[in-house]
Amino acid sequence: MAGEASTSRRKRQRVPSIGENGGGDAVARSGTLFELDLLDCPVCCHALTIPIFQCDNGHIACSSCCSKLRNKCPSCALPIGNYRSRIMERVVEAVIVPCPNAKHGCTEKFSYGKELVHEKECRFALCYCPAPNCNYSGVYKGLYRHYYANHHDTWNEFGCGNSIGAWLRISDKILVLQEYRDGPLVAVQCFKEREGVYVTVNCIAPSATGVGEFSYELSYRTPMGGSDTLTYKSEEMNRIQKVSFQTPEKGFMLVPHYFLGEWSTLKMEICIRKLKKEEQQDEADDEADEEEDGEEEEDDDDEEDDDDEEE
Numbered sequence: 001m002a003g004e005a006s007t008s009r010r011k012r013q014r015v016p017s018i019g020e021n022g023g024g025d026a027v028a029r030s031g032t033l034f035e036l037d038l039l040d041c042p043v044c045c046h047a048l049t050i051p052i053f054q055c056d057n058g059h060i061a062c063s064s065c066c067s068k069l070r071n072k073c074p075s076c077a078l079p080i081g082n083y084r085s086r087i088m089e090r091v092v093e094a095v096i097v098p099c100p101n102a103k104h105g106c107t108e109k110f111s112y113g114k115e116l117v118h119e120k121e122c123r124f125a126l127c128y129c130p131a132p133n134c135n136y137s138g139v140y141k142g143l144y145r146h147y148y149a150n151h152h153d154t155w156n157e158f159g160c161g162n163s164i165g166a167w168l169r170i171s172d173k174i175l176v177l178q179e180y181r182d183g184p185l186v187a188v189q190c191f192k193e194r195e196g197v198y199v200t201v202n203c204i205a206p207s208a209t210g211v212g213e214f215s216y217e218l219s220y221r222t223p224m225g226g227s228d229t230l231t232y233k234s235e236e237m238n239r240i241q242k243v244s245f246q247t248p249e250k251g252f253m254l255v256p257h258y259f260l261g262e263w264s265t266l267k268m269e270i271c272i273r274k275l276k277k278e279e280q281q282d283e284a285d286d287e288a289d290e291e292e293d294g295e296e297e298e299d300d301d302d303e304e305d306d307d308d309e310e311e
């Protein structure tokens with residue numbers, strides 16, 4: 001295996017160790033692989049996953065590339081797709097990489113490629129402050145505390161199960177609600193379009209289990225004295241890590257112009273409910289909380305070796 005024997009016990013972020021879970025040998029040998037790109041399909045550049053195929057000349061490709069290329073090797077035109085590259089499959093399985101959010105506190109490790117699946121539901125994924133002109137980002141708990149400390153407004157506090165007024169000035173485009181004290185943030189946004197105003201409700205949270213799982217009911221009564229009411233219910237509030245000001249294609253309540261009249265403020269009511277009792281995951285969260293203040297960084301997910309951060 002291309003690599004370098006390492007006697008140092010220090011591990012570097014984003015550098016995998018080989019053989020940590022390999023074979024179950026009592027004494028597993030390990031090394032360092034510097035070019036993780038070797039483990040990506042040379043055709044599509046995605047992480048190689050089993051099965052991996054090779055042509056008679058030893059060129060490799062992932063299974064989806066083999067079928068796209070109609071089993072013709074892109075390097076030498078020999079057939080590819082009949083023979084597996086067993087050794088490459090073993091290597092890919094034996095290389096263990098940390099979660100891309102390791103620098104934010106996640107301690108999970110995965111065989112190469114699987115960390116990207118986990119990343120989508122990692123509770124340490126960065127969330128961004130929804131306040132205008134604020135560049136803070138951090139793990140969700142840190143963000144909630146940051147928001148409470150810096151942007152909190154008692155008027156915009158919600159308690160689960162209680163109906164509250166959500167008055168959103170259309171020109172503001174966003175209203176951020178925060179659960180009592182330093183709880184989760186809910187962004188109520190509006191988008192003025194030709195047919196009317198689209199209203200969305202999203203929780204700012206990673207898509208991890210037990211975090212920011214709410215249902216909600218939103219209602220709007222026309223201010224023109226009528227009794228017409230629009231309501232929108234969602235069994236599961238969408239979770240986002242960062243607010244977007246792009247008009248949504250689904251998951252919104254449409255307030256048509258004739259319902260708005262001359263009003264520049266949407267006077268809505270919202271009732272937010274917890275989907276289930278939030279699980280106690282405080283051990284994991286506490287670690288994250290400690291780092292919260294130093295967390296104003298961009299999520300540049302490049303391959304640099306930022307070792308020596310601690311220790």
Ligand SMILES: [Zn+2]
Pocket residue numbers: 041042043044045046061062063064065
């Ligand atoms: Zn491929």
Ligand SMILES: [Zn+2]
Pocket residue numbers: 055056057058059073074075076077078
């Ligand atoms: Zn070939």
Ligand SMILES: [Zn+2]
Pocket residue numbers: 099100101102106107108118119122123124
């Ligand atoms: Zn993670």
Ligand SMILES: [Zn+2]
Pocket residue numbers: 129130131134135136146147150151
């Ligand atoms: Zn902020």
